[in-house]
Amino acid sequence: MRRAQVRSSLERNGLRVLVALTIAFIFTPSLYLLIISFDPSLLPGIPAWNEISLKWYRELFQQWRLPGALKQAALDASLTAVFTGVLALFAGLTYRELKNKAYFLALLIFPIFIPGVVMGLSLSVFFKLLHLRPSLWTVVLSHTLYALPFATIVILVSFSSLKESLIEASHDLGAGKFKTFKDVIFPLTRNGILGAALFGFLLALNEFIRAYMVSGWQETLSIYMFGQMKSGADPSIYALAGLILSISILLILLALLYYAFIRKRSAITEG
Amino acid sequence: MADGIGDKKSKQQSEELMGKEAREVNVRLVDVSKRFGKIVAVDSLSLDIENGEFLILLGPSGSGKTTTLRMIGGFEVPSGGEIYIRGKIVTNVPPNRRETRMVFQDLALFPHMSVGKNVEYGLQFTERDKKKRRLLAGNSLASVSLDGFYNRNVNTLSGGERQRVALARALVTQPPILLLDEPLGALDEKLREQTQVELKMMHRELGITFLMVTHNQEEALSMSTRVAVVNEGRLEQVASPEVLYENPETVFVAGFVGTAKLFKGEIIEDSAEKSKLFSNRIEFFVPSGFRKGEETTLVVRPERIKLGAEAEGKENMFEAKIQDILYKGPALEYGLILNNGEKIRARVDSKSITETSSIGDTISIGWDIKDCKLVRS
Structure with missing residues (x-):
């Protein structure tokens, strides 16, 4: 009995260490980048306390190409989010009513397995065939195509918790298809739909290869950063990375706070 | 219909019928x-x-x-x-x-x-x-x-x-x-x-x-x-x-609705008042309605079966061995086994049993023709 307890506490501690190592593995590279972005030297490393400076951040904001790239990236990501969210929602609604679900799913998910370079190349050739000039729209189209399978999976997971009988009950009470969607399906899967759109946003923001191959003079953030790195430019690139990271962390903290607030409020109303 | 009035009348009638329906x-x-x-x-x-x-x-x-x-x-x-x-x-x-x-x-x-x-x-x-x-x-x-x-x-x-x-x-x-x-x-x-x-x-x-x-x-x-x-x-x-x-x-309804014992067998004698069914080495007196040679199933409900002294004089009477007794408040339910090995359950008023009988005893069981039914197999 005691031995079992000792072993289980050992196991528990072992697991804790493993979890800590995993988390460290995930976050260390990004944090390292964030830290070195405050080092003013030309070959940045971990700065000493008295050397910490915002030099590269100042440099970053003086680069004239950056605001354009940021704007393009934001537009691209937002449009992709909307398109992906809507299309994935339609895919999810269709999936519910299909008989041969497996084939439909396979067809939708398949693009995940096409390498980015291949997809980017085929898209750029295809757009040329259609006489579509490289533009923000070709980038958005490519990104929607890229994000759709992932977003659809998110939607399907969200839909799987939606009980069929609720939809039937709505029809039974007199609601047509659209009314049922508005009153029952959407409110109960809103988070999944937002999640799918968010997936589209993030994937578009981070994607490089496809964007690189189908964009014209428009630079997305990834293309801009890639360009900066290739030209061996100054370490302001670290500042940019640090900026993105800081904003992300801030957003996640806000989301967590909001979630905690909602939980507390619903606990009060139900208690 | 050649007669226009008759036609109209019959149409009206059928409409009325439809309305009623x-x-x-x-x-x-x-x-x-x-x-x-x-x-x-x-x-x-x-x-x-x-x-x-x-x-x-x-x-x-x-x-x-x-x-x-x-x-x-x-x-x-x-x-x-x-x-x-x-x-x-x-x-x-x-x-x-x-x-x-x-x-x-x-x-x-x-x-x-x-x-x-x-x-x-x-x-x-x-x-x-x-x-x-x-x-x-x-x-x-x-x-x-x-x-x-x-x-x-x-x-x-x-x-x-x-x-x-x-x-x-x-x-x-x-x-x-x-x-x-x-x-x-x-x-x-x-x-x-x-x-x-x-x-x-x-x-x-x-x-x-x-x-x-x-x-x-x-x-x-x-x-x-x-x-x-x-x-x-x-x-x-x-x-x-x-x-x-x-x-x-x-047979399905008999077995699914309520509890019933089903004896599947063949009619070996038929007459106006009663017939005889042969099932698994036992002969039963059953209501008439099926002809000799027909396969039918006899349905007996547990509450229609009498035990002990009350079973005496019934048209169908057998000896059975008590396998189990369940106390169900107002009723006692007996699990019985007939001579041919068939199991049957009987439900009797708790108060109606005067003689004491226990598991392993042999007891008379019986029912009248009016207490059983025949259904097509």
Whole structure:
């Protein structure tokens, strides 16, 4: 009995260490980048306390190409989010009513397995065939195509918790298809739909290869950063990375706070 | 018809007849079938459900009873046949354009709406006045003893309360036909019995047609005005609970409704008053009606069997060995084994047994011809 307890506490501690190592593995590279972005030297490393400076951040904001790239990236990501969210929602609604679900799913998910370079190349050739000039729209189209399978999976997971009988009950009470969607399906899967759109946003923001191959003079953030790195430019690139990271962390903290607030409020109303 | 007046008259007559039919028959199923791939769930089922009756579709799981109900509600489209509701063909009409309302097995209350909003939901399509909707919903809630529940969260209700909300929601629009898909399945024993009584009372007060599905034969017998027994997608028998219990027409009904001992055998003698059945080395005196040489099944209910001194002089009398005795309050249930090895159960009044008998004893068992039935095998 005691031995079992000792072993289980050992196991528990072992697991804790493993979890800590995993988390460290995930976050260390990004944090390292964030830290070195405050080092003013030309070959940045971990700065000493008295050397910490915002030099590269100042440099970053003086680069004239950056605001354009940021704007393009934001537009691209937002449009992709909307398109992906809507299309994935339609895919999810269709999936519910299909008989041969497996084939439909396979067809939708398949693009995940096409390498980015291949997809980017085929898209750029295809757009040329259609006489579509490289533009923000070709980038958005490519990104929607890229994000759709992932977003659809998110939607399907969200839909799987939606009980069929609720939809039937709505029809039974007199609601047509659209009314049922508005009153029952959407409110109960809103988070999944937002999640799918968010997936589209993030994937578009981070994607490089496809964007690189189908964009014209428009630079997305990834293309801009890639360009900066290739030209061996100054370490302001670290500042940019640090900026993105800081904003992300801030957003996640806000989301967590909001979630905690909602939980507390619903606990009060139900208690 | 050459005679114009006669023609008109007969047309008028037939219209009257149709009108009468439309009034009395609420739901009519004509040769309705439903196939799911290769599986035949419902096999050309025909049934008339009359206005104001409480009809229960009874059958084991997989018998097609729920599929039948769902076709009437519009949630499944039949593979063949026609469905009429109040005289109109509705076979392909979607649920939102039918006059039926359904209480779902899992109740299907909208979890993101309050109790009141749930009940009000169906009203928005018929009642434009918001205040009136709210009033009607409140009344409907009151009719199921849920006054003051309007603003409650449906997720915090008890099982019985949720049940009532589902009923209020279905009844608020005053549908002519209420469909109930095993609505008592999730309730515990006590609440179940209470709800049975309440549903029956509600049916009497509202006077509308109730059509319910259950696999529980006791529930079917005690609640309905008529029971339709369904097995393997086919209708076995439609009858009042009494007739169904006393005069089952098929072996399946005899075995499924109530408990009964079935002896499968062959008629070896037939006459006007009584016949003789030979089954597994035993001869029984049975009611007449089948001819010599026919295969039939004898049905004996446990409560029709007499034991000990009371069995003496019965037309069918045998010796049996007591295997078990169950005390059931007002009744004692004996598990008996006949000489040919067949097991049979007998249920007698606790007070009627004067002699003491215990497990292992041999006892006389008997019943009269009028206490047993023959059904076609």
